[in-house]
Amino acid sequence: MAAVRQMTHARQQEKILVMGPSWVGDMVMAQSLFKVLKQQKSDCIIDVAAPAWTLPLLDRMPEVNSGIALPFKHGELALKERIRFGLSLKNHGYTQCIMLTNSLKSAILPAATGIRRRTGFRGEMRYGLLNDIRPLDKSKLPRTVDRFVALGIEADSPLPAIPNPHLAASRDNALACLENMYIPAPTAPVLGLCPGAEYGEAKRWPLEYYAEVARAAHEHGWQVWLFGSEKDVPFTAEINRLSNMACLDLGGKTKLGDAIDLMSLCDAVVSNDSGLMHVAAALDKKLIAIYGSSDPHHTPPMSSKAVIEYLGLECSPCFQRECPLGHLNCLKQILPQQIIQNLFKRI
Template sequence: MRPMNNAPLDTDRPNSLIIAPQWIGDAVMTEPLLRRLHARGERLTVGALPWVAPVYRAMPQVAEVIEFPFAHGGLQFRERRAIAKRVEGRFETAYVLPNSLKSALLPFLASIPRRVGYFGEARVGLLTHRLKNPKSKPPMVAFYSALSGESGFDADRPQLKFSDQDISAALARQGLPVSGYYVFAPGAEFGPAKRWPAKHFAELAASLDLPVLLLGSGKEAELCDEIVLLSNTANNAKCLSLAGKTSLTEALCLIAASRACISNDSGLMHVAAALGVRQVAIFGSSSPLHTPPLSDQASVLWLKNDASYQSPLDCAPCFERICPLGHTRCLNDISAQRVRDLL
């Protein structure tokens, strides 16, 4: 666990603790909420899992980030109680962004007087201010921003910011030119029904006149290596996989300095949008009506809403990990040329 910054209570501003979601894309979607809270005078500390914490360090309105030593699954009551004791008395309000019971435990154990979150997982007694979950889930920015108690979220778009120094350092560590490359993010942890085929990524990479960096986690290294192998045969080794070889902070900085980012519906898609990078977002089993890249620099490809595509995709969006019909037409039928035309 990274040492906690036991900063003294700020008596000039109300101190608030944000319990962050565990996915990168969701973390990005919380930025408008944090911007609203900061603008009305709250000093923000974010409690986040280590693989999400770098996203919050790219939000200027966040004063402090506490990395939680929690793993996926399990209550881990002892660890939560230990951190609760360390932060007790520091905060007036806690905003609990995930809907799970365990995410609401720490603010309760820390005796934070005002604890805000949505109903969920029998945690009525853990929260003091509870919002009803909407019957039809709104876009994620609006879902999180409603915890502020304010309204008018339609124009809110996530924003992330890295310093020129951070970006230059990341480029130097990888020996890369400034804005002289494209970034591909070919992974999607949810499942293959959200992943544009590797052969299509490879064909696109081979057709470009600049190097291509493949970014992702170590779990996606095999996928990225396949794309490198397929593309470099025709592209003079201009495609390089850094999957699992960078920190998340470095990966975000590399996206920030890229010419454009091509991705599936994934956390890095939302990062590129929040950084204002030119991007093409490819959707298959999921829907851009719910989780679009919120940026004027984004182009979305989704065959479901393409009137010229025949026969129509009545099965989309299915939100399944693997295509139930076995054809994954929603992704296989998006050509590399069609993506390149949007760059």
């Protein structure tokens, strides 16, 4: 009888394949969906297929069973390769696929797997590829995280209370990273600065403002760490120069997983609206999030410890990569002294 019960349980267990987003911030917010799925069925198995560079994020989400690296280049159709990859997952026993991407090409792979329930928003005319198609009412689902979670519940069901993302960082790995760079473990409070924004300069607070914050933190006896990808190296280097080399410049020196673990050692973070901003929020850091061309009502940091700096000018949010009016007032009018006062008032 015990064997029969175990077999019955195995047949009832949900195994869900999530087609994940390609942006760091979106993947962090997707953890709220994973948490809701686990709240509904604690024994469900969640695998996430996404670009390879997102796997360090998934490794730090306890809800995720495994991350599946997708080999496709950004924007390419790769029809045969997507079908072939989908067929390779055919015998994995998935009971549902949830699509967090809206493109037609991204729906090819789950259709090829033969998963019986394929859930997603209407997107780019994906009829036939998806069979649980949901209309997207942006007024009812204003935030990205709302839309992700809505795909994890039954259609027309009210949204549940949405849990905040929470990344499980490794302090041991963070200390090992510092040791490998011949940097001692911090003995003073650490301020993390994240001056990058891959989307464009209309989301980047001026570098000289970041440098002023760095100098003020240094005068308060804090260490200042600069975080960023290889693309952000010119920005972190310039902030360090403007702050009289008072910072530890980690720009381009760490992989994503290591950056997450190192950020877990920070006491506070100041960041543009970027993927690392969402990482800081998911690490439950005291966070000042600076918004320019984007909308904090659409992609806010999911943390009670976050303070949003957003002017909401008449021209905001424009969602442009560069300021269409040429003045960038939405960022330049958020003065560094305002951030400094807010930062040290809260700590």
